[in-house]
Amino acid sequence: MSKIITISRQFGSGGREIGEKLAKKLGIPFYDKELITRAAKESGFSEKVFENVEKKSVNSLLYSIAMGMNAYGNQDIGFTHLSLDDQVYLAQTNVIRKIASEGPSVIVGRCADYILRDHSDAVHVFIWADLAFRKERVINIYKMPEEKAEENILKYDKRRANYYNYHTGEKWGKAENYHLSIRSDYVGIDNSVELIADYINRKGKA
Amino acid sequence: MSKIITISRQFGSGGREIGEKLAKKLGIPFYDKELITRAAKESGFSEKVFENVEKKSVNSLLYSIAMGMNAYGNQDIGFTHLSLDDQVYLAQTNVIRKIASEGPSVIVGRCADYILRDHSDAVHVFIWADLAFRKERVINIYKMPEEKAEENILKYDKRRANYYNYHTGEKWGKAENYHLSIRSDYVGIDNSVELIADYINRKGKA
Numbered sequence: 001m002s003k004i005i006t007i008s009r010q011f012g013s014g015g016r017e018i019g020e021k022l023a024k025k026l027g028i029p030f031y032d033k034e035l036i037t038r039a040a041k042e043s044g045f046s047e048k049v050f051e052n053v054e055k056k057s058v059n060s061l062l063y064s065i066a067m068g069m070n071a072y073g074n075q076d077i078g079f080t081h082l083s084l085d086d087q088v089y090l091a092q093t094n095v096i097r098k099i100a101s102e103g104p105s106v107i108v109g110r111c112a113d114y115i116l117r118d119h120s121d122a123v124h125v126f127i128w129a130d131l132a133f134r135k136e137r138v139i140n141i142y143k144m145p146e147e148k149a150e151e152n153i154l155k156y157d158k159r160r161a162n163y164y165n166y167h168t169g170e171k172w173g174k175a176e177n178y179h180l181s182i183r184s185d186y187v188g189i190d191n192s193v194e195l196i197a198d199y200i201n202r203k204g205k206a
Numbered sequence: 207m208s209k210i211i212t213i214s215r216q217f218g219s220g221g222r223e224i225g226e227k228l229a230k231k232l233g234i235p236f237y238d239k240e241l242i243t244r245a246a247k248e249s250g251f252s253e254k255v256f257e258n259v260e261k262k263s264v265n266s267l268l269y270s271i272a273m274g275m276n277a278y279g280n281q282d283i284g285f286t287h288l289s290l291d292d293q294v295y296l297a298q299t300n301v302i303r304k305i306a307s308e309g310p311s312v313i314v315g316r317c318a319d320y321i322l323r324d325h326s327d328a329v330h331v332f333i334w335a336d337l338a339f340r341k342e343r344v345i346n347i348y349k350m351p352e353e354k355a356e357e358n359i360l361k362y363d364k365r366r367a368n369y370y371n372y373h374t375g376e377k378w379g380k381a382e383n384y385h386l387s388i389r390s391d392y393v394g395i396d397n398s399v400e401l402i403a404d405y406i407n408r409k410g411k412a
Contacts, residue, residue, distance in 0.1 A: 010382075123392075126381045126387075128381060128382050173381045173382055174379060174380065174381065175332045175334060175379045175381040175387040176334050176379055178381065178387065178389070179388075179389040179392055180386075180387065180389065181332075181381040181384065181386065181387035182386060182405075183384070183385040183386065186329075186385050186405075186409055187405060187408040187409055187411075191411065194408075195404065195405060195408070198401065198404065199392075199401060202393040202394075202401070203392055203393055205393075205397065
């Protein structure tokens with residue numbers, strides 16, 4: 001099972017934990033924050049800049065204005081004409097492609113499903129969960145204040161959706177963009193890991 | 207495992223066959239065309255009328271105009287003020303609720319996932335597949351002429367999306383509306399059946 005597995009996930013759904021456990025189970029590298037660090041090092045941008053990109057995308061209209069609309073809509077645009085945010089996205093794209101060329105891995109977030117959409121060894125997974133489950137997770141695991149939990153979950157999801165939609169021109173969370181999409185609270189984190197591994201294992205076994 | 211499983215599916219993805227095999231495996235009733243028949247009989251509408259409803263929804267704009275816009279947006283609208291198409295949809299809704307009240311079953315299509323969205327025993331599944339796989343299926347199984355296959359697949363999917371979006375106000379194929387979404391061509395029909403059964407079985411087993 002030599003695969004690259006990308007995981008997209010709702011905030012608090014356990015997608016990151018599922019990805020980490022899946023990578024451990026398969027004995028392959030796991031990329032998340034590490035991805036940013038690596039991209040930052042290779043491109044010369046600071047980690048701080050990378051972290052700011054996703055935060056900026058909270059308001060899609062303001063974000064588009066700030067970015068001078070979608071740079072990918074323009075023909076023959078040079079790298080130097082791209083906004084800093086777009087340059088960061090391109091640097092991340094290069095890193096994700098490089099990781100994919102190196103062998104099996106689990107990559108969480110960063111539009112990896114879109115970037116590797118034509119990669120023949122990639123399997124794309126989406127994890128979502130009931131709001132109550134997510135609230136419990138962010139309160140207990142991320143130690144988020146209870147009164148802020150729901151508001152933050154919705155805010156972070158909106159950021160992720162805007163970031164994804166802006167950079168890919170696709171809709172975040174559309175079933176058709178993922179080989180497998182799982183509601184994690186129904187079966188729990190560990191069963192979700194098993195289900196993904198099982199799905200991949202069943203390929204070619206009628 | 208006493209569940210009601212709804213299956214939404216792209217045209218040609220094998221969703222209907224998966225549903226039928228799943229029902230057989232679990233030893234529970236399967237509803238698809240039978241659902242229409244039953245709804246028709248109970249409400250007094252002819253089968254012919256029911257079959258025309260989905261066909262009409264091929265063009266969402268024309269459909270909305272024909273339906274006098276979204277009837278559910280109006281307050282206190284009486285059943286007699288609904289268009290024939292909306293009355294048919296309501297009759298189907300009643301039938302689906304009745305089926306769900308009778309015990310476990312597999313229900314394919316007809317917005318059943320939306321109609322039973324608050325049903326505590328329901329598990330909602332979406333099946334999609336690569337276009338090449340779907341073309342092969344509609345040519346070999348439905349005996350569709352090869353030169354018409356792709357056009358028809360896209361047309362039928364558009365109908366399903368319009369029908370769903372119009373009646374539910376939701377987006378057809380949004381991962382968040384299904385417990386599980388599977389790309390069927392990657393693992394095949396029988397493995398998809400096993401994966402759904404496995405997902406349901408894992409509930410409550412940490």
